[in-house]
Structures are given as C-alpha cells and as structure tokens.
Amino acid sequence: MVPVPVVGIHHIGIVVENLDEAIEAYQKLGLTFDGVKDFPHTRVALFHGGEGHVELFEPKDPESDLGRYLRERGGIHHVAYAVRDIRTALAQLEQEGFELIHREPVIGLHGFPVAFIHPRSCHRVLTELVEVPEGEGH
Amino acid sequence: MVPVPVVGIHHIGIVVENLDEAIEAYQKLGLTFDGVKDFPHTRVALFHGGEGHVELFEPKDPESDLGRYLRERGGIHHVAYAVRDIRTALAQLEQEGFELIHREPVIGLHGFPVAFIHPRSCHRVLTELVEVPEGEGH
Numbered sequence: 001m002v003p004v005p006v007v008g009i010h011h012i013g014i015v016v017e018n019l020d021e022a023i024e025a026y027q028k029l030g031l032t033f034d035g036v037k038d039f040p041h042t043r044v045a046l047f048h049g050g051e052g053h054v055e056l057f058e059p060k061d062p063e064s065d066l067g068r069y070l071r072e073r074g075g076i077h078h079v080a081y082a083v084r085d086i087r088t089a090l091a092q093l094e095q096e097g098f099e100l101i102h103r104e105p106v107i108g109l110h111g112f113p114v115a116f117i118h119p120r121s122c123h124r125v126l127t128e129l130v131e132v133p134e135g136e137g138h
Numbered sequence: 139m140v141p142v143p144v145v146g147i148h149h150i151g152i153v154v155e156n157l158d159e160a161i162e163a164y165q166k167l168g169l170t171f172d173g174v175k176d177f178p179h180t181r182v183a184l185f186h187g188g189e190g191h192v193e194l195f196e197p198k199d200p201e202s203d204l205g206r207y208l209r210e211r212g213g214i215h216h217v218a219y220a221v222r223d224i225r226t227a228l229a230q231l232e233q234e235g236f237e238l239i240h241r242e243p244v245i246g247l248h249g250f251p252v253a254f255i256h257p258r259s260c261h262r263v264l265t266e267l268v269e270v271p272e273g274e275g276h
Contacts, residue, residue: 006168006187009147012217016261025261028234030144030221049144049219052190056261075262076214079150081187083168096166123154123163123194124213 001096004089008137010082010130011053011110015070019043019058026054037109042066044109051137055109078116080128086113089129093117105131139234142227146275148220148268149191149248153208157181157196164192175247180204182247189275193247216254218266224251227267231255243269 016022019036023045027033031047031054041064047054057077059066069077083089086105094100101116108114113131121127154160157174161183165171169185169192176182179202185192195215197204207215221227224243232238239254246252251269259265 003166003168005170006190008188009150009190009192012147012150012214014261014263022261025236025259028141028231028236029255029260029265030141030219030227032143050146052144052147052219054147073211075257075264076150076217079214081168081190089168093166098163098166117167119213121163122167123152123160125152126213127167 001092003092004083004085006081006083007132008082009052010080010128010132011055012076013055013057013078013080013128015057015059015066015074015077017058017070017074019045019056022056022058026056046109053110078126078128080108080114080130082132083129084131084134086115086129086131090115093121097121139230141230142221142223144219144221145270146220147190148218148266148270149193150214151193151195151216151218151266153195153197153204153212153215155196155208155212157183157194160194160196164194184247191248216264216266218246218252218268220270221267222269222272224253224267224269228253231259235259 031049034046037044043058045056098121099118105113105115117127119126169187172184174183181196183194236259237256243251243253255265257264
C-alpha cells in the first residue's frame with residue numbers, strides 16, 4: 001500500500017503557561033504573529049514563518065487535557081503534517097493498525113480538515129494530519 | 139530590533155526507543171525515508187515530506203542526554219527553524235536575553251550551520267536554528 005505522501009510540516013503546537021510572554025518571545029525568534037483566537041478552554045496564538053505555522057496554546061482550565069499537559073510536561077504538544085487527501089490517508093492508516101483519534105476529519109484552526117493520530121501509534125508523538133489544497137502552500 | 143525572519147520549519151527531532159520499528163511507522167505515515175546515520179551515542183533516521191524534515195533518534199547509551207530524555211519523556215525533542223543568516227540571528231537573540239546553547243554555529247546533520255537555544259528561553263521548547271541558503275528550499 002503506497003501511503004498518501006506528506007507534503008510538508010504544516011505546524012507544531014506548543015503549550016505555554018503565559019501566552020502574552022510567549023507571544024513576545026516567539027516574535028523575537030523571528031516568527032510572524034498572526035493573532036490570537038479565543039476558545040472556551042484555551043487561548044491560541046498563531047504564528048508563521050514561510051509555510052510553517054506555530055500554534056501556542058495557553059490552557060484556561062488546569063484540569064483540561066492541555067492543562068494537565070502543561071503541568072506534567074509543557075512544550076511541544078503535537079506536530080501536524082500536510083497531506084492532499086486526508087480521507088484516503090486516514091483509511092490507509094487505520095488499515096495499517098494506527099490508532100486514530102478522529103476517524104472522520106474535523107475542521108481545524110486554519111479552516112482545513114484535520115485529524116489526530118494517537119501518540120501510541122507514532123512513537124509517543126501526538127500527530128495531526130491537515131488537508132491543505134494544492135496551491136495553498138502546505 | 140527587527141528579528142532575522144524564520145523562513146520555515148526545517149525539521150523536528152523525535153527520540154524513539156526502537157529505530158527500526160519507528161522507521162516503518164513513519165514511512166506508513168507518508169514521510170519519505172532518506173537513510174540512517176550512525177553516531178557514537180545515537181542512530182538517526184532521516185525523513186522528509188516536501189520541504190519539512192523529520193529526524194528520529196535512537197539513543198545507544200541510556201545515560202546520555204537523549205537516553206535520559208527517552209526514559210523521562212520521549213517523543214518530540216526539538217524543533218528547528220530555517221533562517222538565512224544564523225550569526226545575526228544568534229547575536230540578536232543573545233542581546234534580547236535568550237540563553238544560547240551554541241553562541242557559534244556548528245555543522246548539523248544536513249550539512250548546514252545550526253545552533254540550539256535553551257528551552258528556558260523558548261517556553262520549554264528546545265529550539266534550533268538552521269541556516270539554509272536561499273535556493274536550497276528551507
């Protein structure tokens with residue numbers, strides 16, 4: 001079975017304690033700040049550098065999944081790879097025995113279909129696929 | 139001070155327990171396998187998807203830095219951002235108070251100058267800069 005090819009690293013997600021301080025630091029690192037999105041359980045700052053995106057998450061609730069992640073570990077939370085056909089990729093991965101968190105794609109922060117694969121299947125890395133249409137970069 | 143811009147996510151580094159199993163899994167994920175490099179303390183499998191690279195490290199020595207990382211945490215170990223001028227970037231970051239692991243670049247796995255920034259300065263993310271010349275992608 002020929003896998004659906006990864007066409008790029010779309011983004012990494014990072015869990016931070018203090019979003020405002022982190023926004024300042026990541027701008028100094030040379031990333032371009034694209035704004036903050038507010039959700040019930042988290043605030044997310046979006047950045048990009050070339051075609052790579054960085055998402056900084058500040059959990060609002062210490063008992064949420066991200067809140068626990070911050071307490072126990074912090075730092076890089078997941079990586080997202082760009083593909084052109086997420087449904088075929090998910091079907092193939094399931095057939096190969098990968099443990100899918102989403103069997104059907106959901107809409108992600110960038111407006112594209114996304115799905116997560118369990119870290120147990122990816123050598124302890126929470127892995128996301130993002131379907132980026134051709135011509136939209138990756 | 140205008141930061142030296144990040145032009146892309148060059149790679150992520152992942153620490154794994156069993157490199158051969160991980161090579162198989164990451165090929166099934168859709169990444170292209172580029173080979174294994176052998177070093178005294180680690181074996182590294184190189185992959186790419188589009189312009190994004192993935193490096194899987196299997197530590198040989200459980201008491202090495204990577205060995206301890208695997209025991210305590212595992213998974214994504216660092217992210218590397220591509221820049222065009224690493225010396226200026228490092229000088230600026232040092233002036234901004236970032237804690238540099240390398241004040242002078244060293245040559246990385248891909249043959250380009252690289253330098254690491256301490257996770258303390260990057261909200262718990264071990265961060266690498268890679269100087270990728272224009273025209274070599276990022």
